[in-house]
Amino acid sequence: MTATVTCDYAKVQSILDGHGNDPARLISILQAVQAEYRYLPEEALAYVAEALNLPPARVYGVATFYAHFALEPKGRHVVKLCDGTACHVRGSMPILEAIRKRLGLTGEKVTTDDMAFTVETVSCLGACGLAPAVVIDEEVHGQVTPEQAVTLIEAIIEKDKEASHV
Amino acid sequence: MKTQDTLIVDGREVAIEGEPNLLELIRKAGIEIPTFCYHSELSVYGACRLCLVDIEGRGIQASCSARPESGMVVRTRTQEIREMRKISVELLLANHDMDCPTCPKSRSCKLQDLAHKLGVDKVRFKRTHKPKPVDHSSPCLTRDPNKCVLCGDCVRACYEIQGIGAIDFVGRGTSNQVMPAFGKDLNQVECVGCGQCAAVCPTGALSPKREVNQVWRDLENPAKTVVVQIAPAVRAGLGEFFGSEAGATCTGKTVAALKALGFDQVYDTCFAADLTVIEEANEFIQRKTAGERLPQFTSCCPAWVKFTEQFYPELRHHLSTCRSPQQMFGSMARELLPNMLGVKNEDLVVVSIMPCTAKKFEAKLDKFIDADGVADVDHVVTTQGLARMIEEAGIDFANLPPESFDMPMGFRTGAGILFGASGGVSEAVLRYAVEKISDMPLPSVDFHQTRGEEGIREVNLEVNGMMLKLCIVHGLANARTIAEQVKAGQCDYDLIEVMTCPGGCVAGAGQPVSIGRQTIRQRAQALYNNDKTVQIHKSQDNFEVARCYSDCLGDVGGDKAHKLLHTHYQNRRAVINQANSCKGAPALAPTQATCAACEKCGAAV
Numbered sequence: 001m002t003a004t005v006t007c008d009y010a011k012v013q014s015i016l017d018g019h020g021n022d023p024a025r026l027i028s029i030l031q032a033v034q035a036e037y038r039y040l041p042e043e044a045l046a047y048v049a050e051a052l053n054l055p056p057a058r059v060y061g062v063a064t065f066y067a068h069f070a071l072e073p074k075g076r077h078v079v080k081l082c083d084g085t086a087c088h089v090r091g092s093m094p095i096l097e098a099i100r101k102r103l104g105l106t107g108e109k110v111t112t113d114d115m116a117f118t119v120e121t122v123s124c125l126g127a128c129g130l131a132p133a134v135v136i137d138e139e140v141h142g143q144v145t146p147e148q149a150v151t152l153i154e155a156i157i158e159k160d161k162e163a164s165h166v
Numbered sequence: 167m168k169t170q171d172t173l174i175v176d177g178r179e180v181a182i183e184g185e186p187n188l189l190e191l192i193r194k195a196g197i198e199i200p201t202f203c204y205h206s207e208l209s210v211y212g213a214c215r216l217c218l219v220d221i222e223g224r225g226i227q228a229s230c231s232a233r234p235e236s237g238m239v240v241r242t243r244t245q246e247i248r249e250m251r252k253i254s255v256e257l258l259l260a261n262h263d264m265d266c267p268t269c270p271k272s273r274s275c276k277l278q279d280l281a282h283k284l285g286v287d288k289v290r291f292k293r294t295h296k297p298k299p300v301d302h303s304s305p306c307l308t309r310d311p312n313k314c315v316l317c318g319d320c321v322r323a324c325y326e327i328q329g330i331g332a333i334d335f336v337g338r339g340t341s342n343q344v345m346p347a348f349g350k351d352l353n354q355v356e357c358v359g360c361g362q363c364a365a366v367c368p369t370g371a372l373s374p375k376r377e378v379n380q381v382w383r384d385l386e387n388p389a390k391t392v393v394v395q396i397a398p399a400v401r402a403g404l405g406e407f408f409g410s411e412a413g414a415t416c417t418g419k420t421v422a423a424l425k426a427l428g429f430d431q432v433y434d435t436c437f438a439a440d441l442t443v444i445e446e447a448n449e450f451i452q453r454k455t456a457g458e459r460l461p462q463f464t465s466c467c468p469a470w471v472k473f474t475e476q477f478y479p480e481l482r483h484h485l486s487t488c489r490s491p492q493q494m495f496g497s498m499a500r501e502l503l504p505n506m507l508g509v510k511n512e513d514l515v516v517v518s519i520m521p522c523t524a525k526k527f528e529a530k531l532d533k534f535i536d537a538d539g540v541a542d543v544d545h546v547v548t549t550q551g552l553a554r555m556i557e558e559a560g561i562d563f564a565n566l567p568p569e570s571f572d573m574p575m576g577f578r579t580g581a582g583i584l585f586g587a588s589g590g591v592s593e594a595v596l597r598y599a600v601e602k603i604s605d606m607p608l609p610s611v612d613f614h615q616t617r618g619e620e621g622i623r624e625v626n627l628e629v630n631g632m633m634l635k636l637c638i639v640h641g642l643a644n645a646r647t648i649a650e651q652v653k654a655g656q657c658d659y660d661l662i663e664v665m666t667c668p669g670g671c672v673a674g675a676g677q678p679v680s681i682g683r684q685t686i687r688q689r690a691q692a693l694y695n696n697d698k699t700v701q702i703h704k705s706q707d708n709f710e711v712a713r714c715y716s717d718c719l720g721d722v723g724g725d726k727a728h729k730l731l732h733t734h735y736q737n738r739r740a741v742i743n744q745a746n747s748c749k750g751a752p753a754l755a756p757t758q759a760t761c762a763a764c765e766k767c768g769a770a771v
Contacts, residue, residue, distance in 0.1 A: 042348050049347075055331025056347035057355070064336045 007043040011036060016051050023052040026062055030069060039070040067122075075111045075118040077156055079136050084124030086131040095132055096121065098146035102153055116160065117153070173238035182236060188229040189217050197242055200251060200280050202368050203317035204230045206682060207668070208326055211318050215254050216280070218247050226250070252284050260291040262369075263312040269370040270308070274679045276368030277315060298343070303351035305530050306359030306375055306523040307675075309333075311343055314371035320344060320363035327668060329643030330473075332357040344371070356476055358642070360469040360666045361523035361675025374523045374548045374676050378555050381545050384515045385428045391507055392515040393431040394424055395495045395575070398439065398586035399521035399671035400549045402692040406678040406685075407553035408563040413688030415696050418568020423556050424519075425569055431507070433575035435518070436582030438495035439594070441714070442466065443581055443705035445731050446488045446591075447598040448722050454632075454660055459483055461637070461652060461659040464591050466490045468528035469666035471735065473642050478649045479737035484662075487732040491585060492518050492525055493534055496542025497730040498575065501718060512538065517545045519552050521586070521674030524666070533733060548676025577710040580611070580697030587690035588640040588670035589616040592625065592663045596636075597704045603629045611703040617694070619669070619687070622648065624659075640665040 015032045019025045026048075033044050040063050049056040063069045079099060083092050096119070100106060103117050111118045127133045130142025134149060141152060171182040175195050185191040187210065192199050202214035212231040219229045222239035226247065229240075241247070258277060266272050280286075301309035318335065321344060325331040332355050336345050346355040364372040384390045405416035424432045450462050465471055465486040474482050489497070496516055504511045518525060528534070529543040536542075547555070556563050570576070581597050584590030593616040601608050615625040616636070621644040625636040637659040639645050645664045651657040667673040672689035673680065680686060697703060705711065719727045 045348070055325065055334065055356075057331050057334035057336075057345075058325075060347040061334040061336050065338050067338075 007037075007041045007047070009043075009047055012044050012047050013051070016048065021051060023054055026052065026054070026059065027066075030059075030063055034069060038074045038076075039072060041073075042071075072111070073115065075115050076160075077117050077137050079117060079119045079134065079153070080122045080125070081119070082123075082125045082127065082131070082133045082135075083121040084128065084131075086128035087124075087133055090131040092121075092132040094146045095134065095144055095149045098150050099153060102150050116157070171236035173234055173236060173240060175240045176242055182234045185234055188219065188221075188232040188234050188238075188240065191234045192219070192229060192240070192242060199229060199242060200284065201230065202276060202315055203319060205319050205322070205366055208319065208322040208366070211322065214315070214317055216251050218250055220244050220247060248284070252286055255281050255284055255286050256289045256291055258315050259286070259289045260293055261295050262315070263295055263297070269313065270373040270376065271313075271367075271370035275370060294340075301345075301351050302375075303353040304357060304359060304375065305353070305527045307352060307357075307361055307364055308373050308375050309345075309352055310371055310373070311345070312371075313369045314344055315369055316342060316344065317368060318344070319366040319368065320372055323362045323366045324357075327362055327641050327643055328358070328360060328666065329641075329646040330356055330358065333363065358469040358472045358476070358666065359524035359527045360642070362667060363675075364523065365667075365673070365675040365677075365679065374550060375526055376551060376554075377526065377545050377547055378551045381517055381547055381555070384517075384544070390513055390515050391430045391503075391509040392428070392517060393433060393499060393503060393507075394429045394517040394519060395433045395435045395438070395492070395499075396420060396424070396519040397435045397492070397521055397525075397671065398583050398590075398693060399674060399677065399689065400519050400552070401696070402586065402672055402689040403521060403549045403677040404553060405563075407550075408556075410564075411688075412680075412685040413692045415692045416563075417696070418570065419563060419566045420519075420552075421571055422566040422569040423552075423561055423563055426561050426566070427555060427559055429517070431503075431572045431575075432569075433495070433499075434571050434578045434582070435491050435495055436578030436585065437575045437708070437710065438491040438498065439466075439582035439585040440579055440705035440708040440711045441494050441498070441731060442488055442491050442585075443591075443594045443598050444711065444722055445494075445727060446486050447595045447602065447705075449486055449488065450595065450661055451599055451602060452723070454634075461657065461662045462486055464661070464663045465733075466585065466591055467524070467664060467666050467671075468522070469524035470642065470645060470664040472524070472527070472738065473645065473666070474649070475735055475738040477646070477739075478653065479739045481649060481652055482735040482737070484652065485735055487734065489534075489731055489733045490525075490528065491582075492520065492546075493528065493542060493733070494731050495575065496529070496534065498714065500536075500540070500542055501730060502575075502714075512540055515544050516542065517547060518543050519547050519549065521549050521671045521677045522667075523548065523675045525676075549674075549678065550676055553678070574710040574713065577708060578700070579705055579708045580700045580703040581705045582708075583693055583696050583700070586671040586693050587617075588665045588668075589618065589623065589638045589663065590670065590693065591665075592616045592636050592638050592661065594705060595661065596627075596634075598706055599634075600627070600629050601704065601706065603632060605630075608704070619683075621668070634661070635659050637662045639663065640670060641668045642666050 015029060019029050034040055045059050045063060046056055049059040081092055081096050099119055103112050105119050110120055125133050132144055134141050134144050172179045175192055180195045189199055200216040202216060203211040210230050212228050217229045218226050220226050220241040266278055298311040321334050324333055333344050333346050336343050346352055361374055364374055384392050401415050401417040401420055404420055405414045406412055421432045453459050453462055463485045465488055474485060499516050503514055526546040529546045534542045581594035584594050593613045596613045597611050621641050623638040627634050639648055669686035673686045
């Protein structure tokens with residue numbers, strides 16, 4: 001179901017070289033690897049551990065510590081719904097439910113089968129004045145209603161369809 | 167005149183004598199401060215918050231992370247502190263499976279002990295424990311995350327003492343757990359099975375794999391003849407379970423207990439250790455004379471052997487081709503005993519009592535199991551496991567009259583006994599090799615230079631104009647340091663002894679849970695004292711071993727000895743290290759060297 005990316009070790013090695021193969025820069029290295037694959041493939045983590053002479057368990061520990069790092073492949077579009085206190089009281093949950101319903105997702109299943117969307121909640125975006133806020137592909141949308149959120153999702157689906165026809 | 171720096175602990179003046187932290191100083195003053203995550207041999211972690219003390223003017227702090235300062239006024243048991251400690255333990259218990267009666271660590275568990283000592287009579291918090299799967303995959307250890315208190319002692323033991331890091335903290339907050347990389351099972355990662363994680367684990371989250379049920383079954387089967395060997399370190403540890411002081415040997419009682427349990431023959435692994443000395447010293451003399459494959463690494467310790475196969479496969483031809491004493495015993499038992507005892511090989515059950523968890527893995531290696539599926543050693547029980555059997559059988563160990571080993575494989579010399587302490591193998595080999603090289607009887611059998619506690623020790627001696635340079639290592643992090651030097655061609659040692667556990671087998675993970683370095687020291691001393699009490703101290707003087715050669719094996723290092731007493735090593739790197747094979751780099755070229763004995767069988771090592 002989840003399409004795993006075949007790991008390009010030359011790419012990972014060039015990221016490592018760019019960071020001087022320095023174990024102290026492990027977090028930056030993992031960020032760069034994630035930027036490349038949209039998640040951290042197991043083989044890439046094993047390679048990083050070997051190259052930096054760190055135990056794989058330690059690298060895995062760091063990768064699982066930060067919410068920023070994903071160990072499962074993410075969809076092409078990432079929807080981050082803020083569920084910090086302000087957004088929560090201004091009604092973030094109905095938005096989440098609406099988006100999940102539209103995409104056929106649940107709390108356990110966060111990525112669509114076609115790898116188009118991943119929907120996740122984040123703790124606080126620091127945009128409380130815009131509550132409830134949602135970030136879609138790095139673009140912030142404030143004071144969103146469930147209906148508007150679904151419209152935003154449908155616009156992306158349409159755009160993707162057109163792009164694939166071209 | 168400089169006055170002594172002091173501070174006040176619970177109203178008493180205590181001298182500061184270079185203690186690294188307040189905790190050590192308070193313990194020195196005779197006050198036991200509870201801890202989970204503090205272990206004097208490991209780095210300070212400061213997570214469990216049980217060692218809290220009240221420092222006047224600073225408030226409540228963790229004593230493990232505070233430096234003793236002159237004039238400090240410290241209180242260790244105020245109402246507030248006692249309450250906080252109690253709450254910490256209650257919180258741990260709320261997230262713990264609490265099935266104490268069936269836990270392997272019951273009665274030696276720190277959590278159980280502290281809950282009792284701190285007067286925790288009720289857990290006031292809602293139980294939040296959700297069952298997690300138990301990892302039974304390793305032949306050596308059982309990992310039960312339901313009992314983990316997240317102190318991290320195991321993580322630091324594996325990384326700091328053994329230089330491996332097979333387990334680490336994974337996840338965060340309430341989903342934090344200790345586990346191998348990528349959520350794999352222990353047998354799928356680089357764990358060498360040494361069990362030092364279990365030795366420092368305060369609870370039953372990591373424990374030696376239990377193998378006693380299979381032994382009970384065989385003991386009760388009238389068709390089976392069950393023989394047993396006991397490793398040197400066992401006699402210096404078992405008594406601790408039954409009220410003896412650390413360092414008391416209980417060889418005779420152990421033999422008596424095994425006979426009472428129903429073992430048909432009770433033998434000594436030290437007999438096989440004597441065989442190992444002769445084979446390994448001869449191999450060493452050959453290699454030294456020819457200047458080949460030096461330094462020679464000892465091969466008695468299965469965790470070290472696996473470590474080499476895994477992390478330094480290119481150095482595995484440095485390992486002595488000798489099997490470990492456990493496996494030499496196993497193959498000799500299969501060779502000699504069916505005839506001697508009049509039983510069929512498949513009805514002969516060979517059990518080992520070992521201080522070690524890695525020995526369980528070793529006994530299950532394919533190369534030590536014959537084509538009919540009969541293993542040289544069927545079951546490996548730890549010292550802890552044997553204590554359980556003795557208790558279960560209701561045997562009054564403390565009052566057992568001692569008995570003696572059965573012959574011929576119960577006859578051993580002091581050299582074989584030394585194998586249980588770090589430096590002991592080197593000393594035993596020197597007692598043989600020096601006499602052989604100089605062709606003169608040794609003036610003294612004691613090689614004091616080999617004894618000690620330093621993690622890396624050098625021994626230099628000159629014999630007949632030949633310089634012998636030995637290195638004695640314990641702890642795999644130290645072994646890694648030396649292996650890197652060997653790899654870089656920067657080391658001119660002739661023989662390197664490596665024991666995985668700090669202190670040697672006496673500190674194995676199968677031994678009674680030790681309270682620290684002093685216990686290990688006393689157990690090692692017990693073996694050196696034991697050597698003094700036996701009549702023969704050199705393996706070459708073991709007449710039962712000599713008879714083995716004359717009646718069965720033929721020449722030392724000869725064809726038959728090679729078949730029964732030697733082995734080969736594999737490259738385990740590709741198996742565990744996917745990254746290595748992914749680099750696109752060619753697989754490591756097999757080393758082309760063949761050992762002197764192996765030229766006959768042609769195997770590359």
